[in-house]
Amino acid sequence: MAEIQYKHSITVEEYENLRKSVGWRPIERAQAQIGINNSRYITVATVNGQAVGMARLVGDGGYVNVICDVIVREEFQGQGIGKRLVLSLLEYIREGLSAGQSSIVYVMAAKGKEPFYESLGFVPRPADTLGCGMTQWIDK
Numbered sequence: 001m002a003e004i005q006y007k008h009s010i011t012v013e014e015y016e017n018l019r020k021s022v023g024w025r026p027i028e029r030a031q032a033q034i035g036i037n038n039s040r041y042i043t044v045a046t047v048n049g050q051a052v053g054m055a056r057l058v059g060d061g062g063y064v065n066v067i068c069d070v071i072v073r074e075e076f077q078g079q080g081i082g083k084r085l086v087l088s089l090l091e092y093i094r095e096g097l098s099a100g101q102s103s104i105v106y107v108m109a110a111k112g113k114e115p116f117y118e119s120l121g122f123v124p125r126p127a128d129t130l131g132c133g134m135t136q137w138i139d140k
């Protein structure tokens with residue numbers, strides 16, 4: 001099995017290709033580049049120099065964190081890469097905390113991917129005291 005390596009930068013082309021590989025809608029390139037530039041932390045899995053997975057952290061630098069663009073190319077799924085990608089973001093958040101501080105981490109699970117996030121400690125919503133996560137796209 002080829003060796004998997006991890007890095008913390010991504011080109012806009014790698015980002016576009018990973019999104020395309022799982023059938024997600026294209027993001028206009030300039031907008032995608034701004035998103036990359038403004039991410040707090042990005043972890044990318046590579047095999048032979050090729051990006052095969054990614055996870056991206058955005059947030060306010062305070063206590064609010066959002067995990068997005070968690071992608072592993074289909075042929076590399078089921079090998080623990082997705083888990084390592086998300087764990088690296090969680091570790092980054094934990095390392096940034098001082099004693100007594102807390103951070104919340106939000107993620108919007110794709111349909112059927114809830115168990116993946118539950119295995120990483122996320123609590124599904126709605127729950128007894130938590131409403132649904134909600135989203136909308138704004139197009140122009």
Ligand SMILES: CC(C)(COP(=O)(O)OP(=O)(O)OC[C@H]1O[C@@H](n2cnc3c(N)ncnc32)[C@H](O)[C@@H]1OP(=O)(O)O)[C@@H](O)C(=O)NCCC(=O)NCCS
Pocket residue numbers: 022070071072073076077078079080081082083084108109110112113115116117119
């Ligand atoms: C979701 C995704 C990132 C998971 O990546 P992966 O590398 O295949 O996941 P891993 O091999 O690290 O799996 C980690 C754990 O989650 C579980 N898991 C992964 N995908 C799962 C699924 N669809 N349903 C149930 N459990 C799942 C694994 O069994 C494993 O459990 P374990 O730790 O008990 O062994 C990958 O399937 C993917 O890219 N899908 C398409 C894009 C997508 O939907 N991303 C999520 C957006 S919110």
